[in-house]
Amino acid sequence: MTLKAHSNFTLAPLSLYVHIPWCVEKCPYCDFNSHALKTKLPQVEYIEHLLKDLEIDAKLVKGRQIQSIFIGGGTPSLLDGDVLDTLLKGIFARVEVSPSAEITMEANPNSVEALRFSNYQSSGVNRISIGVQSFNADKLIRLGRIHDPKEAINAAHIAKKLGLQSFNLDIMHGLPNQSTEEALNDIKQIIELDPPHFSWYQLTIEPNTNFASKPPKLPDDDILWDIYTQGNELLSQAGYVQYETSAYSKVGYQCQHNLNYWRFGDYLGIGCGAHGKITYLNGSIIRTQKTKHPKGYMESRYLDQSWQVPLEERPFEFFMNRFRLFEPVAKTEFEHYTFCELTSIEKAISDATSKGFIDTTDSHWQITSKGKLFLNDLLDLFL
Ligand SMILES: C[S@@+](CC[C@H](N)C(=O)[O-])C[C@H]1O[C@@H](n2cnc3c(N)ncnc32)[C@H](O)[C@@H]1O
Ligand SMILES: C[S@@+](CC[C@H](N)C(=O)[O-])C[C@H]1O[C@@H](n2cnc3c(N)ncnc32)[C@H](O)[C@@H]1O
Ligand code: SF4
Secondary structure (H helix, E strand, O other): OOEOOOOOOOOOOEEEEEEEOEEOOOOOOOOOOOEEOOOOOOHHHHHHHHHHHHHHHHHHHOOOEEEEEEEEEOOHHHOOHHHHHHHHHHHHHHOEEEEEEEEEEEEOHHHOOHHHHHHHHHHOOOEEEEEEEOOOHHHHHHOOOOOOHHHHHHHHHHHHHOOOOEEEEEEEEOOOOOOHHHHHHHHHHHHHHOOOEEEEEEOOOOOOOHHHHOOOOOOOHHHHHHHHHHHHHHHHHOOOEEEEOOEEEOOOOOOHHHHHHHOOOEEEEEOOOOEEEEEOOOOOEEEEEEOOOHHHHOOOOOEEEEEEOOHHHHHHHHHHHHOOEOOOEEHHHHHHHHOEOHHHHHHHHHHHHHOOOEEEOOOEEEEOHHHHHOHHHHHHOOO
16 A cells, blocks of 8 residues: 655644543453542642643644644542643643633533632633543432532533533443433433533443443343434434434534544643644654553553554444444545555445445445444455
């Protein structure tokens, strides 16, 4: 495969991800890089390391502007307001951030306080993503959550009252012993709270979690199908548009940060275990992976590894991200983001079209419902 030369070229949009690796407790289903807090949160020391980590990464993206920031975890809302303020000021001093950047922060409903939230907002956070998981008290206990339904509803009300640019609520379905009615009650409560953005994840049992060692009884495929189809119907009647496998929003409120990942855009990743992707004008694409454990990271060993993405692997990586989105893919974007020639995927595209996985026009590809159902088979064509 040969590198496609670009003229008058502008690179893909650039985002920044910041990881906070602690939670009050570890939930039994979660395999994100998070650790139960055993001692006091070392927040001041940790953000000093985050900023040093960023200082090094900033050299990789000189002259480029950050279009979105996502502070995820773990539980970022464990940070005190003044510490978050120092972190954001430190970021603004080290990289150029667009004045209209979407700045998201994840929060647990129990650690949500009106005071902290409005402090976060004054520091520049304009989108808050709240991990609700369910509004059913028994299910929350089964999920090991440390908040109750009232706190979750309260957190959503606070986010709404603040007049943020947007806010998101995370809900999971297919929970232990969950009936269709219970799952749909969660959706009805979401619709009542009316967040501009909603993430609806089907619970998966991840290796190395408590649920993997003691598997709960999950709903069967018929129930899962009923939950998904009937839930989608309710959401669409309420004005939500599904734009990705698990993401729904009101028109104009798609999450800019996640959109950039799925469109194969660039992002710096700072903090424990954070990953990044950076494209250079000469056509090379670098991926970075930071040290996972807070202990090693806070000994100033930030970068764990970095590697080049070979040309041969780019079509698969591009479509793996891109086909999660329901919007059509412009052919020019493929060349623009991967530096690969269109001719390199001619056969794969023709096979995908004849199998009914995608529809092709002169300028775009659109994944079909069959393609979504057989996504792995579709992606295999690009290997
Ligand atoms: C990294 S968590 C951060 C949110 C925050 N710490 C919280 O739990 O409230 C992001 C979201 O991923 C989802 N999630 C985590 N583990 C999952 C699993 N095993 N299956 C499906 N969704 C999962 C949850 O909805 C969670 O809110
Ligand atoms: C699963 S998504 C949830 C997004 C949420 N539903 C929303 O719409 O705002 C966010 C989580 O993915 C993980 N994540 C995202 N970008 C990452 C990166 N670059 N490096 C490491 N983890 C990342 C983090 O655990 C983060 O808390
Ligand atoms: S789901 Fe959220 S609160 Fe629970 S362990 Fe994972 S990151 Fe922490």
